[in-house]
Amino acid sequence: MPTVPNAGAATQAPPAPLVPFSSAAHEHTEPFVDVTVTPATAAQNLGPFDVPAYGFARNIILEITTTTPGALGGGALNADYPFNIFQALSLNDVNGAPIFGPLDGFAALQSNIWGGYAFRGDPRTGPGFSGVITDTRLFLRVPVEIAHHDGFGSLANQNAAASYKLNLTVNTLANLVTGGAPTAPVLRIRAYLEAWSLPDAVDMVGRPQAQFPPVHGTTQFWSQNIRPISVGQNTTPIVRQGNLIRNLVFIARNASGVRVDTVFPDPAQFIWDARVLLTDTQAYRIQVAHERAATNSARDTGVFIYGFNHSEKNQLGDDTPMLWLPTVQATRMELQGNSAVAGTLQIMMNDVAPAEVVPTERYVEQSETGFHPQVGTPTAQA
DSSP: OOOOOOTTSOOOOOOOOOBOHHHHSOEEEEEEEEEEEOOOSSOEEEEEEEOOOOSEEEEEEEEEEEEEOOBOTTOEEOTTTTGGGEEEEEEEOTTSOEEEEEEOHHHHHHHHHHHTOSTTOOGGGSTTOEEETTEEEEEEEEEOOSBTTTTBTOEEOOOTTSOOEEEEEEOOHHHHEESSOOBOOEEEEEEEEEEEOOOOSBOTTSOBBOOSOTTTTOEEEEEEEEEEEOSEEEEEEOOOOSSEEEEEEEEEEETTSOBOGGGSOSSEEEEETTEEEEEEOHHHHHHHHHHHOOOOSOOOTTEEEEEOOOTBTTBSSSOOGGGOEEOOTTOOEEEEEEESSOEEEEEEEEEEEOOOSSGGGSOOOOOTTOOOOOOOOOOOOO
């Protein structure tokens, strides 16, 4: 006869699902820098400023406004104004190593546009933006978080004794205005921390909550390397290998430091571990960058993008690692092609150091240089 279950036996309820981190945490902002500065004959270092300890750091937002108007005095604004107000800016981790930068302000602008950290990432499209010396107003983001929808890439920031450091260097007046007898504006610089709160272990109804963002410890970096370019055929190495490459931004300048397209090769070959991965013209590279970015600003002359952060809806940002390029220290990466004009290429790299949590879920790509991670028994996130 079939057995009859014991009607009196207690049945164990299935465990409650884990509330995702971005549902359990809350967005937080707070100011921590408010200084005034007047560009002068020498660059001025501001900071380091301690980033306040709170939850998980997402971004630093800089707000720059004019308190006393400047004047051109017959001179001409630099083409990179107002972003070149910053000769350099950087965010360092608690051990002093740079996470962001040092980058100049115009390069930081490009990281905002092509990093995809906001739906409208170009600060020049903001409702309050003004790029004239009599009334300068702009916002600029120093990114930490990679994806907003789940907090991926945000970093623990809960130790006031070991804080992240923000460093700012204000440019000289001569680099902001060329010629004439200009009057420097007085600028007010404010900085705000964007963060996630630390969730409780359980919510009000007893459901367990994720207290860390996904794959916590994953860190993105923005760095740069400047390479000379001669007329004719060039093979330009792309250094800083070993992480996953999310984005590459090239800024081409002639010998006078002016941004021009003709320093960048046309056509160009992007080579990755002896593979010709991409071969295309300047016009093609400009077109695909336009298709993936939500910006209405005119294209910046001399800027060319190799982006791998468009895995969601073929749009930049809020992405997964799906398209990122894995590298090891031995990876050989180059840009090859013929340049019509001599100058320099400022190569900005946005790379990601992944935290290994489940070895079987690491980012795997066949490679002759040895990117073959060990596959072991999956482990739970600590």
